[in-house]
Amino acid sequence: MxxxxxxxxxxxxxxxxxxxxxxxxxxxxxxxxxxxxxVKFVVPMFEKxxxxxxxxxxxxxxxxxxxxxxxxAALEEYKQQLTDARAEANRIREEARGEGAQILxxxxxxxxxxSARITAQxxxxxxxxxxxxxxxxxxxxxxxATTLAGRIVGEALxxxxxxxxxxxxxxxxxxxxxxxxxK
Amino acid sequence: MxxxxxxxxxxxxxxxxxxxxxxxxxxxxxxxxxxxxxxxLLVILSVVIIATFFLLAARKQxxxxxxxxxxxxxxxxxxxxxxxxxxxxxxxxxxxxxxxFSLFFFILVNNIYGAIPVIQLxxxxxxxxxxxxxxxxxxxxxxxxxxxxxxxxxxxxxxPSGVPFYILPIVIPIEIISNFLVxxxxxxxxxxxxxxxGHLIVMIAGSGIEFLVMQENVLLKGASVLVLGGSLAMYMLxxxxxxxxxxxxxxxxAIYIEGALHxxxx
Numbered sequence: 001m002x003x004x005x006x007x008x009x010x011x012x013x014x015x016x017x018x019x020x021x022x023x024x025x026x027x028x029x030x031x032x033x034x035x036x037x038x039v040k041f042v043v044p045m046f047e048k049x050x051x052x053x054x055x056x057x058x059x060x061x062x063x064x065x066x067x068x069x070x071x072x073a074a075l076e077e078y079k080q081q082l083t084d085a086r087a088e089a090n091r092i093r094e095e096a097r098g099e100g101a102q103i104l105x106x107x108x109x110x111x112x113x114x115s116a117r118i119t120a121q122x123x124x125x126x127x128x129x130x131x132x133x134x135x136x137x138x139x140x141x142x143x144x145a146t147t148l149a150g151r152i153v154g155e156a157l158x159x160x161x162x163x164x165x166x167x168x169x170x171x172x173x174x175x176x177x178x179x180x181x182x183k
Numbered sequence: 184m185x186x187x188x189x190x191x192x193x194x195x196x197x198x199x200x201x202x203x204x205x206x207x208x209x210x211x212x213x214x215x216x217x218x219x220x221x222x223x224l225l226v227i228l229s230v231v232i233i234a235t236f237f238l239l240a241a242r243k244q245x246x247x248x249x250x251x252x253x254x255x256x257x258x259x260x261x262x263x264x265x266x267x268x269x270x271x272x273x274x275x276x277x278x279x280x281x282x283x284f285s286l287f288f289f290i291l292v293n294n295i296y297g298a299i300p301v302i303q304l305x306x307x308x309x310x311x312x313x314x315x316x317x318x319x320x321x322x323x324x325x326x327x328x329x330x331x332x333x334x335x336x337x338x339x340x341x342x343p344s345g346v347p348f349y350i351l352p353i354v355i356p357i358e359i360i361s362n363f364l365v366x367x368x369x370x371x372x373x374x375x376x377x378x379x380x381g382h383l384i385v386m387i388a389g390s391g392i393e394f395l396v397m398q399e400n401v402l403l404k405g406a407s408v409l410v411l412g413g414s415l416a417m418y419m420l421x422x423x424x425x426x427x428x429x430x431x432x433x434x435x436x437a438i439y440i441e442g443a444l445h446x447x448x449x
Contacts, residue, residue: 017310017372019314022219022220023226024314024315027226027316031230035282035285038281039281045242046241049252049256
């Protein structure tokens with residue numbers, strides 16, 4: 001063994017910068033094989049996993065963001081609906097109030113009209129009754145007065161024409177007296 | 184010569200092991216100087232280790248990773264994001280991830296060998312492998328630069344913009360030397376030299392301990408404990424450097440590629 005080492009050393013192969021050509025060859029081939037395996041298998045496998053992982057994570061984030069957006073959209077919608085419903089309720093209430101007032105006013109008006117109508121009717125009735133009373137009174141008063149006067153005067157005032165004239169005159173006097181008194 | 188090969192055997196004084204010690208006898212055929220060496224076996228083994236680990240880690244791909252897959256993704260993501268994406272950036276960094284990934288783990292595993300007992304031999308303590316990797320990187324970045332910018336790339340890489348014309352005669356030769364001549368040399372030798380030095384330190388410490396223990400003087404025997412403590416500290420430092428050099432080599436590769444890609448903006 002000693003002999004061998006010495007012989008190797010004795011060959012003068014001691015300059016460390018001079019390479020052994022076979023070692024260079026082995027390193028070259030070994031490295032080429034390693035490169036081949038790395039290019040062909042190792043890098044694609046790792047890159048595939050990295051890409052899948054990135055996709056999975058980003059996909060998850062995108063999904064969560066989508067769900068978040070949907071939820072906030074739904075919330076917004078509900079809020080909108082709530083606001084709409086409130087506004088609707090308010091509007092209906094206002095309308096009802098308005099309608100109530102309208103109905104009340106209508107009723108009042110109607111009642112006023114009715115009462116006016118009844119009053120007018122009553123006036124007309126009263127007027128007509130008064131008229132009737134006046135007419136009947138006039139004829140009755142005439143007859144009574146004529147009879148009375150005939151009795152008092154002793155003269156039969158049978159002549160209708162004359163009697164009517166007398167009564168009219170009397171009544172006219174009476175009315176003018178009334179008018180003067182009213183003044 | 185005998186003293187060099189097996190120090191502290193016959194003579195009374197300590198002869199540290201030299202660079203010759205790095206040239207172990209071949210495995211196949213057994214014991215021949217230029218046969219199939221331990222380094223070659225380790226290089227092949229490293230390819231098997233890396234491929235097996237990452238294929239196993241990537242085999243059952245799940246969105247929620249298991250322990251092995253997570254470890255694989257951490258390792259892959261380190262090169263992909265911390266080196267390729269941060270340095271090269273942009274949209275086209277993915278094209279160079281396989282190269283950077285392979286470089287990093289190839290060098291890392293081959294360096295870490297030096298920190299594993301029994302194996303204890305970083306593959307790149309022989310310069311050949313470092314030449315090969317640096318050569319691959321050298322060809323790659325020049326090809327990228329030429330493909331991206333055409334033949335004009337060599338002008339872009341050697342004539343810096345915004346420099347007064349009377350300085351150009353000085354600057355252009357410097358740029359040519361530093362970019363096209365020195366760069367691959369430093370790139371390979373940095374890796375090789377740190378690994379060689381680390382391995383030498385381990386060997387020297389080992390043989391030093393052996394030498395001290397063999398001494399008849401009790402005090403000298405006791406002093407071996409100090410060397411052992413020191414060598415442990417050096418071992419830790421070496422382990423750090425092994426990982427660091429893999430990172431540095433890959434990082435520089437990414438920087439060269441980035442420089443070639445964006446030569447017009449430098």
